[in-house]
Amino acid sequence: MSARKHNALPKAQTLIEALPWLTRHRGKTVVVKFGGNAMVDEELKAAFAQDVVFLHHAGLKPVVVHGGGPQINAALDRHGLVSEFRAGLRVTTPEAMDVVRMVLAGQVQRELVGLLNQHGPLAVGLTGEDARTITAIKHQPRIEGELVDIGRVGEITAIDTGAIEALLADGRIPVVSSIARSEDDHHVYNVNADTAAAALAAALGAETLMVLTDVEGLYEDWPNSDEVISRLTATQLEKLLPELSSGMVPKMEGCLHAVRNGVTTARVIDGRVPHSILLEIFTDEGIGTMVVPDAARPTQGGCTA
Numbered sequence: 204m205s206a207r208k209h210n211a212l213p214k215a216q217t218l219i220e221a222l223p224w225l226t227r228h229r230g231k232t233v234v235v236k237f238g239g240n241a242m243v244d245e246e247l248k249a250a251f252a253q254d255v256v257f258l259h260h261a262g263l264k265p266v267v268v269h270g271g272g273p274q275i276n277a278a279l280d281r282h283g284l285v286s287e288f289r290a291g292l293r294v295t296t297p298e299a300m301d302v303v304r305m306v307l308a309g310q311v312q313r314e315l316v317g318l319l320n321q322h323g324p325l326a327v328g329l330t331g332e333d334a335r336t337i338t339a340i341k342h343q344p345r346i347e348g349e350l351v352d353i354g355r356v357g358e359i360t361a362i363d364t365g366a367i368e369a370l371l372a373d374g375r376i377p378v379v380s381s382i383a384r385s386e387d388d389h390h391v392y393n394v395n396a397d398t399a400a401a402a403l404a405a406a407l408g409a410e411t412l413m414v415l416t417d418v419e420g421l422y423e424d425w426p427n428s429d430e431v432i433s434r435l436t437a438t439q440l441e442k443l444l445p446e447l448s449s450g451m452v453p454k455m456e457g458c459l460h461a462v463r464n465g466v467t468t469a470r471v472i473d474g475r476v477p478h479s480i481l482l483e484i485f486t487d488e489g490i491g492t493m494v495v496p497d498a499a500r501p502t503q504g505g506c507t508a
């Protein structure tokens with residue numbers, strides 16, 4: 204009996220170490236964006252679901268926003284449709300939009316809901332169309348000074364947090380697909396999932412936006428070095444934005460939007476590491492890149508933050 208007690212002591216210590224963090228973050232909303240590239244491994248997906256359920260049971264309010272870029276590429280391929288990206292966004296024809304919606308809402312979201320619900324009747328999936336959670340207009344990026352038509356790609360104009368808040372109040376974990384409806388032309392639009400997660404985090408008054416991806420964080424000099432920037436302020440990030448490329452652009456723009464609109468920290472972390480969410484929370488230094496508002500006092504990534 205006493206030997207058993209002794210063996211369990213490190214476990215008790217780990218839990219106790221987490222207590223100040225849990226006390227501080229209880230009741231707080233955390234928006235977790237799960238990127239399509241971090242979603243390719245079955246074990247990682249199961250570990251992700253465990254982490255999210257852990258946060259829920261620890262008294263936080265996790266909201267999951269998911270991507271699905273690689274899964275959309277594969278489905279478009281199967282339909283004989285080409286995948287083209289401009290300004291980091293998928294050129295989305297009306298036919299491609301049907302596929303995007305089918306993959307995000309009918310495949311990726313369903314799978315995450317299923318994994319989360321292995322732990323109890325917790326997850327409820329919705330898209331930005333449901334209860335007008337995300338409203339958008341047609342997005343026309345400016346490329347080399349010219350406005351370019353990239354089809355059914357949406358720019359968010361409004362967020363209605365009502366449905367998500369009702370689910371959170373009911374003890375559920377909302378799982379949101381980044382699809383929006385327009386109030387002007389009533390079309391359905393494809394929204395980048397990082398952008399949707401950031402907009403939702405800001406509108407929900409979330410404490411944290413956590414973006415899981417397939418790199419360790421924001422590399423200082425990508426692709427030449429793997430030196431990760433561990434912490435930067437909104438102004439520092441703003442200066443860096445013009446130098447960023449591809450998938451990092453909407454991610455870091457999203458982080459900037461979030462911390463400029465009331466979110467306390469936005470973190471980009473490596474979704475290829477099992478239990479990356481819990482590692483980020485429960486290790487002092489954190490494991491990825493943390494963006495903080497300008498006025499923030501220095502904080503650490505982990506339990507003490």
Ligand SMILES: Nc1ncnc2c1ncn2[C@@H]1O[C@H](COP(=O)(O)OP(=O)(O)O)[C@@H](O)[C@H]1O
Pocket residue numbers: 237238239240241270272397415416417418420421422423424425447448449450451
């Ligand atoms: N400075 C940078 N630091 C890290 N990754 C970068 C950087 N610039 C561009 N990238 C690219 O951004 C990718 C992450 O974005 P993306 O592929 O859209 O991921 P996700 O599916 O998780 O949203 C990385 O795999 C990397 O190829």
Ligand SMILES: CC(=O)N[C@@H](CCC(=O)OP(=O)(O)O)C(=O)O
Pocket residue numbers: 237238239240269270271272273275291292293303356357381393394395396397450
């Ligand atoms: C407009 C636009 O580009 N939408 C994205 C939506 C999915 C997404 O963002 O997925 P990841 O997070 O895995 O990249 C797309 O069609 O790929």
